[in-house]
Amino acid sequence: MSGQMDGNLNIEKHEYTVFEDNEHLKRVKKKKSVPPIKKITKKRVRKTVRKKRVLQDTLFTITCYAALSIALLVLLFILGTVVEKGLKGMSWTLFFENLPAIGMSGGGIKNAIIGSVLVSGIAIIIATPIGVLAATYLTEFPEKGVVQSVVRFLNDILLSVPSIIIGLFIFALVVKTTGTYSVVAGILALLMIAVPMIVRTSEDVMKSLPPNLREAAVSLGVKRHTITFAIIYRSARKGIITGAILALARIAGETAPLLFTMLSNQFASYSLFKPMANLPVVMYQYAMSPYENSQNLAWAAALVVTVAILGVNLIVRGVFNRKPKKIK
Amino acid sequence: MDKLGTELAMRVKNLNFYYGERQALFDVNVEFKKHHVTAIIGHSGSGKSTLLRVLNRIYELYPEQSAKGEVNYKGENIISKHYHDVEKLRMKVGMVFQKPTPFPMSIYNNIAFALKNNERLSGQKMKERVKKALKQSALWDEVKDTLKKGGSELSGGQQQRLCMARTLAMEPDILLLDEPTSALDPVSTQQIEELILQLKEKYTIILVTHNLKQAERVADTVIFMKDGHIKEMNEKREFFDNPRSKSLKAYLAHI
Numbered sequence: 001m002s003g004q005m006d007g008n009l010n011i012e013k014h015e016y017t018v019f020e021d022n023e024h025l026k027r028v029k030k031k032k033s034v035p036p037i038k039k040i041t042k043k044r045v046r047k048t049v050r051k052k053r054v055l056q057d058t059l060f061t062i063t064c065y066a067a068l069s070i071a072l073l074v075l076l077f078i079l080g081t082v083v084e085k086g087l088k089g090m091s092w093t094l095f096f097e098n099l100p101a102i103g104m105s106g107g108g109i110k111n112a113i114i115g116s117v118l119v120s121g122i123a124i125i126i127a128t129p130i131g132v133l134a135a136t137y138l139t140e141f142p143e144k145g146v147v148q149s150v151v152r153f154l155n156d157i158l159l160s161v162p163s164i165i166i167g168l169f170i171f172a173l174v175v176k177t178t179g180t181y182s183v184v185a186g187i188l189a190l191l192m193i194a195v196p197m198i199v200r201t202s203e204d205v206m207k208s209l210p211p212n213l214r215e216a217a218v219s220l221g222v223k224r225h226t227i228t229f230a231i232i233y234r235s236a237r238k239g240i241i242t243g244a245i246l247a248l249a250r251i252a253g254e255t256a257p258l259l260f261t262m263l264s265n266q267f268a269s270y271s272l273f274k275p276m277a278n279l280p281v282v283m284y285q286y287a288m289s290p291y292e293n294s295q296n297l298a299w300a301a302a303l304v305v306t307v308a309i310l311g312v313n314l315i316v317r318g319v320f321n322r323k324p325k326k327i328k
Numbered sequence: 329m330d331k332l333g334t335e336l337a338m339r340v341k342n343l344n345f346y347y348g349e350r351q352a353l354f355d356v357n358v359e360f361k362k363h364h365v366t367a368i369i370g371h372s373g374s375g376k377s378t379l380l381r382v383l384n385r386i387y388e389l390y391p392e393q394s395a396k397g398e399v400n401y402k403g404e405n406i407i408s409k410h411y412h413d414v415e416k417l418r419m420k421v422g423m424v425f426q427k428p429t430p431f432p433m434s435i436y437n438n439i440a441f442a443l444k445n446n447e448r449l450s451g452q453k454m455k456e457r458v459k460k461a462l463k464q465s466a467l468w469d470e471v472k473d474t475l476k477k478g479g480s481e482l483s484g485g486q487q488q489r490l491c492m493a494r495t496l497a498m499e500p501d502i503l504l505l506d507e508p509t510s511a512l513d514p515v516s517t518q519q520i521e522e523l524i525l526q527l528k529e530k531y532t533i534i535l536v537t538h539n540l541k542q543a544e545r546v547a548d549t550v551i552f553m554k555d556g557h558i559k560e561m562n563e564k565r566e567f568f569d570n571p572r573s574k575s576l577k578a579y580l581a582h583i
Contacts, residue, residue, distance in 0.1 A: 143391045216429040216491065219386050220442035220498060221419035230441065234432045 079306070086303025089296030094304075098268045099277055103291040109301050111268040115278040116252060116305075118270075119183055119262065123190035124248045130191075131198025131247075132233075132240055138199070139206040140228055152203075159196040166192045167260035175261055181275040186262025193254060194247040201243025205236040238320050245316045249309045255280035279305050337362045337502055337532040338383065343397035343407075345378055345387075345556075352378045354556045356397075360502070365524060365533045367547035369540060371579070375556040376536045380504050382407060383534065384421040385414055401502075419446055422495035423504040427511050428487035430479030435471050438479040438490055439497045446498070461497035465489045466523055485516025492523065503527065505535045509542065521546050540580070544568060552576045 093108045100107030134155070138148050166189050174185040213235065217227040233240070258264075264281040265274070279301050286298035338360040345353035353375050360366050368376045378387075385406060387393040398405045406417055419442075431438050439458045443449060449457065458475075462468040467489040471482070479490055488508060495503065505524070509517040524533060524546045537543055543550050543564075550567040552560040552575070560567070560576045571577045 142389065145391065210427070210429065212425050212427055212429045213431070215386055215389065216423075216425055216494075217431065217442075218389060219384055219418050219423040219504075220445075220494065221415040221417075222442050222445045223415060226445055230433075231431050 082299070082302050082306050085296070085299035086306075089298070089300030090303070091300075094300055099266055099282065100293075100297075101266060102286060102289045102294050105293045107297070109277075109279065109282060109297065109304070111265070112277040112279050112282040112301060113304065114268075114270070115183075115262075115265075115276040116280070119186050119190065119258075119276070119278060120248060120252045123187045123194055123251055124244060126187070127191050127194035127198055127247065128240075128244045131195045131244075132202050134195070134199045135202035135206055136228060136232075138203050140224070140232065155196045155199050158192065159200060162256075163193055163254055164256035164260075167257035170257065171260040178273075180273070181261060181263040183262055183272045183274070183276045186258050186276075186278070189257035189261045190251040190254065193257065194251050197247040197250065198240075198243050201246065202236065202240045205239030205243070206232060208239075209235050242316060242320070245312060249312060252309055253280060253305055255284050259284065335362060336360065337401075339398075339400040340379075340382075341398040341400065343379075343382065343395065343399065345375070345382060345395045346393065348392045352556050353382075353395075356556075356558055358551065358558055358561065360532060360534055361549065362532050363528055363530075364548045365528050365535060365546050366549045366551060367535045367537055367543035368551045368553060369537060369543055369579075370553035370559075372538075374553040376553050377506050378556075379553070380423070380506050380534060380536050383502070383504055384418050384423055386418075386423065388414070415446075419498045420500050421502045421504060422498055422500035423506065424488070424491050424495055424508050426507040428484060428491050430482070430487050430490055433479060434476050435479050435482070435490065436475040439494050442494065443497055457497055461493040464496045464523075464527070465493035466519060467493055483516075485512050485519065488512060488516065488520060489523070492520070496527075500531065502532045502534065505533065507536055507538060510538060517542075552579065554579075 091108070093106065094110075095108060095113065096110055097106070097108035098111045099109060134151070137144070138152060141148070170185050170189040170192070174188060175181055178185070209232065213231060214227060217231050218224070222230075258278055258281050262278060262281070263275040264285060265277045267277075269276055283298045283301045283305075286294040286301070289295065336359050340356055340358045340360075343353055343356040344351060345356075356375075356379060358379075368379065370376050381387045382395050382399060383406075387395065395407045397407065399407050401417070401421070404411055411417075431441060433441065436458055439461050440454055443454060443457055459468060459472075462471065467486060470486060471477075471490075479487065482490060488511075492508075509520050512520065521542065524535065527533060528548075535543075535547065547564050550562065550564050551558055552567075552571075552573070554575050559573045560571065562572075568580070571580055
């Protein structure tokens with residue numbers, strides 16, 4: 001009923017306005033050549049609006065491309081330098097011979113590669129379960145609200161601590177008390193960098209799973225820990241592994257924490273309780289030397305680290321992108 | 329107590345529900361008859377799904393949610409703090425959600441997963457149970473050759489029937505269906521509705537739906553909820569032909 005009345009009112013109003021505009025109507029009827037004013041204005045408005053939008057669009061696109069090219073240029077410049085200078089230091093002996101004394105020619109970086117792989121590998125193998133379990137605590141136990149916020153906050157702080165401070169901390173805690181630089185101290189320092197990263201990424205992934213997934217499993221009478229292992233970890237697997245690989249890439253290139261904890265070793269030592277050669281510190285030491293031979297070796301080491309990290313990233317992407325997951 | 333166990337599957341008494349401070353259900357009293365399809369309708373936010381989520385204590389996953397009152401199932405108040413066998417309750421009171429949620433595993437394991445956890449079955453017995461569940465949910469013919477495929481590779485309607493099969497494999501008493509067809513196309517919806525009609529021979533079904541026509545098609549009893557109250561509950565024909573409360577009349581008139 002009320003709807004009908006509204007309609008009537010509208011019609012009356014409409015007619016009223018049309019009659020009020022009589023002058024214009026008469027003019028249009030007499031001179032047929034005069035195009036209706038309404039149309040012109042609409043067109044004009046459309047044109048100006050369009051112009052503005054096209055301008056905005058162009059400006060924004062240009063800005064985006066500019067930002068992108070700045071980022072890409074920097075990256076290309078870095079990569080170019082590393083490749084160019086690193087190739088100079090490349091030789092067949094690089095991977096098969098141990099470090100030469102600083103200033104000496106020849107030799108390779110075999111012990112440094114082994115040291116880096118060993119220390120980063122052990123660190124990431126220990127860090128991943130710790131990080132994932134901590135993330136599980138943060139996401140799967142909603143009844144522990146306050147403790148969780150505290151843990152999350154501390155983890156975020158740890159995440160943003162400069163790595164040199166972590167190095168100094170382990171230096172004071174481990175190196176000072178044991179009286180020697182050692183691989184163990186290096187692993188501990190790298191753990192302190194990797195664990196918070198893995199906690200963060202795993203927590204994000206596990207939190208982003210649809211709540212329905214948990215609810216559906218719970219409503220089948222399945223126990224919480226079984227759900228966590230069989231469903232939550234399985235669904236989050238991809239993200240968790242990606243996070244761990246990112247952490248690996250990060251710690252593989254860390255210099256500052258190793259400088260204070262593991263140092264380096266001219267000789268091929270594979271004891272966990274002694275200093276060991278590793279790529280980042282070798283780069284630092286050899287690049288600082290005044291000898292061109294040693295500097296070239298440092299560049300070669302830089303190239304090896306860069307290619308290795310890039311390779312790991314590409315492999316991970318390749319492996320996980322093979323099977324595109326259906327997301328609904 | 330008298331009718332519970334024979335005629336009634338569940339009885340809700342003076343149920344109040346809270347999301348933190350906000351109260352979502354107010355003194356809800358309702359009885360669910362055995363081997364009946366009871367449909368719950370009402371506006372969004374009227375407390376339909378909330379009521380459903382109390383019946384298998386799924387709300388417990390969220391510490392800020394709490395329920396007070398009595399939900400009597402087999403002579404026990406399942407929402408009391410002293411009721412401990414919640415896992416067993418959830419096996420007997422199964423739930424299917426609005427969005428299909430296949431687990432990240434094969435079709436076969438989607439069904440076997442919960443079975444393995446709750447019962448010790450031999451390989452042969454397990455296969456039979458999985459097959460039976462898939463047949464019950466009218467999915468067997470479509471997937472019998474592809475049981476090893478991932479559950480998420482099925483179409484939306486098939487996924488929802490897989491979720492049904494998963495729940496049926498537990499051999500529950502009561503099925504809680506929370507808008508099970510709202511994400512599905514008309515053909516899949518029809519399949520699920522036919523399924524509901526078949527299943528009511530064996531199970532007690534409580535169905536939340538936004539679709540009045542659906543309630544008309546499958547329900548025996550219909551409940552109308554508004555703002556956390558049960559406004560009206562009646563046998564289906566009576567419910568739609570002679571709505572008594574003002575709010576229900578208004579609700580039906582709008583659609």
